[in-house]
Structure formats: C-alpha cells, structure tokens
Amino acid sequence: MTEAVSLHPPVRKWARRGWLWVIAAVVVVVAAAGVVIVALVGHRSPARVSLPLRPVGEIALPGDSSRFDYASLDTNRGLLFVAHLGASQIIEVDVHTGTVVRTIPGIDQVHGVLVVPQRHRVYATATGANQMVVLDEDTGARLGQAPTGDYPDGLAYDPVHHTIWTTNETGGSETVIDADSGQVRGTVQLGGEAGNVAYDPDSGRMLVDVQTRNQLAVIDPTTLAVTRRMPLPGCDHAHGLSLDPAHRLAFVSCDANATLLTVDLDTGQVLDTQRVGDNPDVLAYDPAAGRLYVAAESGWLTMLDRHDRQMTVAGRSHLADGAHVVAVDPTTHRSFYPVPHATDGRPALLSYLPIR
Numbered sequence: 417m418t419e420a421v422s423l424h425p426p427v428r429k430w431a432r433r434g435w436l437w438v439i440a441a442v443v444v445v446v447a448a449a450g451v452v453i454v455a456l457v458g459h460r461s462p463a464r465v466s467l468p469l470r471p472v473g474e475i476a477l478p479g480d481s482s483r484f485d486y487a488s489l490d491t492n493r494g495l496l497f498v499a500h501l502g503a504s505q506i507i508e509v510d511v512h513t514g515t516v517v518r519t520i521p522g523i524d525q526v527h528g529v530l531v532v533p534q535r536h537r538v539y540a541t542a543t544g545a546n547q548m549v550v551l552d553e554d555t556g557a558r559l560g561q562a563p564t565g566d567y568p569d570g571l572a573y574d575p576v577h578h579t580i581w582t583t584n585e586t587g588g589s590e591t592v593i594d595a596d597s598g599q600v601r602g603t604v605q606l607g608g609e610a611g612n613v614a615y616d617p618d619s620g621r622m623l624v625d626v627q628t629r630n631q632l633a634v635i636d637p638t639t640l641a642v643t644r645r646m647p648l649p650g651c652d653h654a655h656g657l658s659l660d661p662a663h664r665l666a667f668v669s670c671d672a673n674a675t676l677l678t679v680d681l682d683t684g685q686v687l688d689t690q691r692v693g694d695n696p697d698v699l700a701y702d703p704a705a706g707r708l709y710v711a712a713e714s715g716w717l718t719m720l721d722r723h724d725r726q727m728t729v730a731g732r733s734h735l736a737d738g739a740h741v742v743a744v745d746p747t748t749h750r751s752f753y754p755v756p757h758a759t760d761g762r763p764a765l766l767s768y769l770p771i772r
Contacts, residue, residue: 472767475764484499506519539595548561548571549561570583579592581615581624588608604635650675665722715738738755
C-alpha cells in the first residue's frame with residue numbers, strides 16, 4: 417500500500433504537466449491559424465467586376481517565358497518597346513502590322529524602357545549593371561550608357577531640361593542624365609526607397625514615389641532639390657505612378673496593400689481610395705478617355721474611369737497570369753499586355769479594345 421500511495425502523486429503530476437503542454441500546443445496552433453486566416457483575408461482578391469474589354473490581337477513574342485517588365489509606345493509610329501527582363505533584351509513590336517520588328521539584346525536585367533519619339537531614342541535601365549542605356553529608335557543600335565545608383569528601375573523624360581530621370585529603387589535616389597550626351601547631370605537623394613517617377617508639365621516639376629516613407633516627393637529639376645513631400649495616408653509601399661496634369665491629379669498604386677490613391681497635385685490631398693488587384697505594378701492612363709489601367713503582379717487588371725476628379729471602378733478581374741505590365745494607345749484606346757504564357761503557353765503580346 418505504501419508503495420502504491422507513493423507512486424500515484426508523480427503520475428498525477430506528470431499527467432497535469434502533459435495536459436499543460438497539450439493545451440499550450442493547442443493555443444499555439446490556434447494562434448498560428450488565426451494569423452494565417454488574417455493574412456489570407458488581408459490578401460483576398462477584391463470583388464470581381466467584369467472588364468469592359470474585347471480581345472483584338474495576340475502577337476507571338478520571341479524568347480523564353482521569363483519575366484517581362486515595362487513597355488513604352490511611340491504612338492505615331494505604332495512602335496511598342498517591351499522590356500524582357502529575364503532575357504536581358506528589348507523586343508520592338510509594330511502594333512499596326514502585328515509584327516516583331518527586332519530584338520535588342522545585351523541589356524542586363526532590363527527593367528525600365530522609355531521611348532522619346534521627338535529624339536528618336538529609346539532609354540532603358542540595365543538593372544544588372546546599374547546603368548541607363550541609350551538606343552537609336554530607328555535601328556536599335558546602342559548609342560551609349562550612363563552609370564546610375566543601385567537597382568535602376570523606372571524612367572521619365574523632362575522635355576524642358578532635356579533630361580532622363582532614372583529611379584534607383586534600392587539606392588533611394590534619382591539619377592538625372594542628359595538625354596543627348598548621356599552624361600550624368602546630378603543625383604537627388606530621396607531618403608527612402610524610390611518608386612516610379614513622372615514629369616508634371618503644368619508645374620514643371622518631377623514627382624516620385626518614396627516607397628518606404630509612403631510619400632510623393634516633388635523635385636525642382638533646375639536645382640535638383642526636393643521642394644515638397646506629400647504624405648500618402650492609407651498607402652503601404654507607394655510604387656506605381658501616373659499623372660493627369662489637365663485635371664491636376666496623380667494616381668499612386670500601393671503594392672503592399674493593393675490600393676490606388678488619387679491625389680490632388682496642388683493641395684496634396686488624397687481625394688479617393690480604391691481597391692485594386694494584389695501587388696499592383698504598372699499604371700497606364702488614357703487621357704482622352706479619362707481611363708486608368710492598373711496592372712498587378714497577381715495578373716489582375718483594374719480599370720477606373722474619371723468622373724470630375726473622382727475615380728470609379730469600370731472593371732476589375734484576372735486578365736492573365738503575369739500580366740503586370742500595361743501600355744495604352746490614347747488615339748485608338750487599345751491596351752497592350754506582354755505575358756510569359758499566352759494561349760499556346762508561349763510568350764505573347766495581348767491586345768484589347770474597350771467595349772464601353
């Protein structure tokens with residue numbers, strides 16, 4: 417009896433400890449599940465709204481099915497320049513004839529591409545080499561290059577000072593380069609990661625997203641000084657940028673919380689907030705139609721129409737896997753999307769027209 421009594425307390429003590437471990441484990445599992453559920457809800461796709469688009473073409477693109485990035489259109493000539501980042505090349509497409517004109521190789525991890533028709537030149541960021549490359553629009557010949565900061569991405573042209581602005585994303589700066597000579601004129605430090613950059617012809621200022629500060633920085637292109645910082649409440653990681661100068665509006669996409677802000681360029685006030693597809697990337701604005709296209713890494717496209725100075729969703733749905741790049745022709749209203757896998761599984765340039 418004495419041995420039996422002396423053995424029971426340790427057994428009960430071990431049982432209690434075991435139950436405590438089980439309860440603790442259950443609490444951890446439930447908490448982890450809650451975090452997963454919250455994360456899933458936070459990244460849930462937005463409500464679908466049928467896209468008012470009809471397909472009008474699919475042009476096969478050369479090369480492999482690696483990542484594409486920015487695209488830039490010479491509207492008058494119908495020449496679209498597409499950055500094929502994964503292949504380190506630019507693909508030039510004649511969208512009038514539906515043919516590939518040429519492939520321009522040797523641009524290391526090309527991200528940004530910008531055609532400037534009045535100069536008959538194409539500018540591209542070679543992110544792998546921290547360079548901006550200058551190309552002849554007519555021949556594709558390489559005319560020169562200039563050094564940039566770390567991880568050059570998007571580009572913008574200042575037609576008054578004849579400069580190309582290169583966004584150095586991780587470098588947190590803008591490299592300002594002479595559009596003719598290719599010489600660096602200066603660098604603007606932003607105090608945070610750089611998003612996209614755009615030129616405002618009305619104010620004569622450059623605007624750039626500062627991603628890690630969720631700000632829109634205004635820069636004087638003469639002095640290369642940041643003259644103003646507009647806070648972007650409700651934005652997490654401001655990346656995409658497009659302007660409607662005539663209505664004094666800036667459109668900013670926030671890729672960490674799938675949000676689009678409409679900002680008053682004069683007051684800095686956020687006028688409107690809209691949900692877009694997860695990880696929004698490239699924006700394209702059709703000023704003649706008052707329509708904004710927001711392409712996302714998730715393959716979702718959101719189309720928004722301007723009414724006075726507010727934006728309303730005209731369509732929002734999955735367009736195609738990898739369709740995170742868009743370019744739009746404001747004269748025909750056609751929109752273009754380079755994708756790594758089209759109907760036959762190979763890369764192609766998709767083309768659509770609005771149906772309303």
